[in-house]
Amino acid sequence: MSSTGQLTAPASVPAPRAVPARGAGGPGGRFGSLRQRRTLSFYVFTGPWMLGFLTLTAFPLGYALWLSFTNSDGLSPNPRFVGLANYREVLTDQTTLDSLARTGLFTALTVPLTIAAGLVLAVMVNQPLRGRGIFRTLLYLPAVMPPVGAGLTFKLIFDRDSGSANGLLDLFGVNGVSWLTDPYARWVLIVLTMWAAGNIMIISLAGLQDIPKEILEAAKVDGASPWQSFTRVTLPLLSPVLFFQVVTGIIGALQSFAPLFISLDASPQGMASVPQDNFLFMIHVLTQYFANGRYGYASALLWVLFAIIMLLTALVFRLSKGVVFYSVEPQAAGKRPRTLGGK
Amino acid sequence: MPKSPMTSLDRRRFLAVSAGAALGASALSACAASVDGSGGSGGGSGSKTTLTVMSHDNELDKKTIQAAEEALGFEIRFIASDDTKLNAMLAAKNPPDLVRGLGATDTPYFAARGLMENLDPYFAKSSALKASDLDPVNDVWRYDGHKQGAGPRYGMAKDYSQDQMLWYRTDLLDAAKLDHPSATEPLSYDELLDLGERLVKRRLGKVRVYGLNATGLGNFSQLMGMTASAGGSLFAEDLASVDFSSPEALKALKWLLEYTKADIGPNVVNPNPDGWDWPTYQANRMAIACDGYWFGGAIGGDPKVAKVSRFAPAPQLGSNRISPCFSATGYWIPKSAKNKDAAWKFFEWYFGGQPAKDRASSGWGIPTLKSLHAQMPQNTALQKQAFEVQQQELDYFKVLTFSPYIQLAALDATLSQVLPKAVRSGTSAGKVADNLNSLMNNQMAKGKQVLG
Numbered sequence: 001m002s003s004t005g006q007l008t009a010p011a012s013v014p015a016p017r018a019v020p021a022r023g024a025g026g027p028g029g030r031f032g033s034l035r036q037r038r039t040l041s042f043y044v045f046t047g048p049w050m051l052g053f054l055t056l057t058a059f060p061l062g063y064a065l066w067l068s069f070t071n072s073d074g075l076s077p078n079p080r081f082v083g084l085a086n087y088r089e090v091l092t093d094q095t096t097l098d099s100l101a102r103t104g105l106f107t108a109l110t111v112p113l114t115i116a117a118g119l120v121l122a123v124m125v126n127q128p129l130r131g132r133g134i135f136r137t138l139l140y141l142p143a144v145m146p147p148v149g150a151g152l153t154f155k156l157i158f159d160r161d162s163g164s165a166n167g168l169l170d171l172f173g174v175n176g177v178s179w180l181t182d183p184y185a186r187w188v189l190i191v192l193t194m195w196a197a198g199n200i201m202i203i204s205l206a207g208l209q210d211i212p213k214e215i216l217e218a219a220k221v222d223g224a225s226p227w228q229s230f231t232r233v234t235l236p237l238l239s240p241v242l243f244f245q246v247v248t249g250i251i252g253a254l255q256s257f258a259p260l261f262i263s264l265d266a267s268p269q270g271m272a273s274v275p276q277d278n279f280l281f282m283i284h285v286l287t288q289y290f291a292n293g294r295y296g297y298a299s300a301l302l303w304v305l306f307a308i309i310m311l312l313t314a315l316v317f318r319l320s321k322g323v324v325f326y327s328v329e330p331q332a333a334g335k336r337p338r339t340l341g342g343k
Numbered sequence: 344m345p346k347s348p349m350t351s352l353d354r355r356r357f358l359a360v361s362a363g364a365a366l367g368a369s370a371l372s373a374c375a376a377s378v379d380g381s382g383g384s385g386g387g388s389g390s391k392t393t394l395t396v397m398s399h400d401n402e403l404d405k406k407t408i409q410a411a412e413e414a415l416g417f418e419i420r421f422i423a424s425d426d427t428k429l430n431a432m433l434a435a436k437n438p439p440d441l442v443r444g445l446g447a448t449d450t451p452y453f454a455a456r457g458l459m460e461n462l463d464p465y466f467a468k469s470s471a472l473k474a475s476d477l478d479p480v481n482d483v484w485r486y487d488g489h490k491q492g493a494g495p496r497y498g499m500a501k502d503y504s505q506d507q508m509l510w511y512r513t514d515l516l517d518a519a520k521l522d523h524p525s526a527t528e529p530l531s532y533d534e535l536l537d538l539g540e541r542l543v544k545r546r547l548g549k550v551r552v553y554g555l556n557a558t559g560l561g562n563f564s565q566l567m568g569m570t571a572s573a574g575g576s577l578f579a580e581d582l583a584s585v586d587f588s589s590p591e592a593l594k595a596l597k598w599l600l601e602y603t604k605a606d607i608g609p610n611v612v613n614p615n616p617d618g619w620d621w622p623t624y625q626a627n628r629m630a631i632a633c634d635g636y637w638f639g640g641a642i643g644g645d646p647k648v649a650k651v652s653r654f655a656p657a658p659q660l661g662s663n664r665i666s667p668c669f670s671a672t673g674y675w676i677p678k679s680a681k682n683k684d685a686a687w688k689f690f691e692w693y694f695g696g697q698p699a700k701d702r703a704s705s706g707w708g709i710p711t712l713k714s715l716h717a718q719m720p721q722n723t724a725l726q727k728q729a730f731e732v733q734q735q736e737l738d739y740f741k742v743l744t745f746s747p748y749i750q751l752a753a754l755d756a757t758l759s760q761v762l763p764k765a766v767r768s769g770t771s772a773g774k775v776a777d778n779l780n781s782l783m784n785n786q787m788a789k790g791k792q793v794l795g
Contacts, residue, residue, distance in 0.1 A: 075433055156616075177548070181613060273611070
């Protein structure tokens, strides 16, 4: 049996008995039985993560949940328990509802656009071109750039009075545009978001390269045009990768505070200068926390966002049935070990 | 069969242990700094006192820290100013020993929450800092529970400016064939707006040279000062609400809307990309900058700009001539600080010792001890002119009371949300005032509720 076969023994084959390792002691040995040692190593290896999860995720989540039921301002000594008042306010606060709607629109626009742009770039740099590596690097470079740096560059480019975008218009005698304020700021934000499409490109490129050439060649032999081959073979086989990008893209867009990168100043006062069209939900949350000092209400907003993300993710998973094609059924993969060459 | 100790490490127990460890770690992290602080307080074990100071690194630079350590024998732990961190440290009752703050707007908020140490007993005992020598600006650091300017002292300003005064470039005014503003009589805000409109230079929808920046310190402070100069007040007497509908406040709001609409300088719709006035002013792209005396420190560093710059009194909206200070940046000692006595020693050294003298002669602000006023720079023509104008202006200084129920950032945030829409849609000042009253008063009511 090959080594691979050993790793993927079919379920029908009885599992080998645990053989005590030499020197490690038997069931009553210093480190217990093999099963016990496995248990121990599992916990030793997961322990640090678990500790990090509890201190840095579970504890803050719980603390924020507690805050959301109070009127805490983060400083006053005696915050009062207000029950569900903060959650009721979420439903009636027009600024919250507007920012939520704006964030929904931002997500609906940027997620498909970014994925489409990344896919197009991936298809382009997957072609057997001369200097393909250079193109791949150049297209990926913006994704490596820290968002704050990209934001600063965008601010310089799109500044109304001294930016190069208006400098270009000036050459043609066209009036300058106030890019970083309403109603143009939203488009600058969308371009800034798509600026990092190189990330999507890399993942899509990996997915494209994972598609067996034989299948594409078979499609060609069967008379499929390049477009048919792309839409009927490549896209279905790439669908798990695209699905991953949709899910993470939606979560990222809903939590985006990119507008701060192109605002004048990211301080609490600066948050207020974010143009209304770019006043996304997370900007509203940050303003409530750090400009208005409403820690209780802001925490309730975050929990509402958490619930929305969970619901949307569940919805996307449900809608993906019949659209996303796995080469191995995920459920089946869990029940039956996948064989790599063995039967 | 009895379980071995190893098998008893089941999932539940592991999770329970991890959760316990996590909580323990969180608790320990909260204690860690306080242990450090108490250990650092010196006691009798001969260990050096560690004084924790939260400030800006351009104000408390390495050289100053080193000088403080040498002069006071402390070790200084510097923490960069960060509101979020400060809130967390105050909430954990483990704050820095000294905190940089803006006396004009921070004092009521923090004092009303019982977070500031009353410094009166320290001033009473001090030989370096005498209450009689304190410049009136230090009164913004006083709060009696109802108004600023009275009651215990909670902090002290390092230096200050009367922030609605203005600097102008004579070369740009001369080129536009405009008279220079008087060095003794204040302009009216209408005259200032007119000057700004004449001085602005545009090309193809872009502003090449700003005529005027009237909002360098934020819109709310600007409106507060303008309303006061018209004889009114934005805050109600109990400081629990604002009223933009009073004739004086409405006049100020109308002016600000006109200024924004005129697009003659940085405003809430088109802020200055430079972030502050100096780079723009230095580059000959701003004719009038409404900044206080401190701006002269920057101008003085560039002889070419100094040659064409002049200082002028604060413009007035009405007949009640005032010239307030909106920041009075300084330090305060948190009530739960671990090293209050050491912090006070730093206070005496920083506000009354060599650093205070150095600041006084630098021209970057008015000294906060009356005895140091004579050390303000008067070597160049500009410094002499600025000194004279500033000395006359001191008579019009006034403490404007801020509310303990809301922070300045929240008020500026509301203005930034409301004004751009109002300017674009041409909403009347009356309607804008109603909207602002509703939004701000709602927030202040919540702040009052929290404070109890």
